[in-house]
Amino acid sequence: MPEFRAAKPGGARKRFARSHLPADLDEQVRWEAIRTACDRADELTQQRYAGIGDQYDELAADLLTDPAYQQAGSVGVRKQAAEQFLTAWADGFVPPLSR
Secondary structure, eight states: OHHHHHSOTTHHHHHHHHHTSOTTSOHHHHHHHHHHHHHHHHHHHHHHHHTGGGGHHHHHHHHHTOHHHHHOOSHHHHHHHHHHHHHHHTTTOOOOOOO
16 A cells, blocks of 8 residues: 555554554454554565665756755755655655664
């Protein structure tokens, strides 16, 4: 589900998963399903972004030509545009959080 992949890891992704499960589902089953789905999404995100270093130059050049990035008037808006650009590049997976 693209919206689930694009939700930020942690709270947003868990809230999205919870809202899409049947209301009458056993609470323990619900949390296990949410945990499993979030863990799998995290794994797939890591896999998708694992090789990004080899593509930095190409991605940077593409980002600089992205209309949303070009029109961004502040650092915060540029950051959002870059995140959206990378999410599209990564088949809907939001970039992993910096640690």
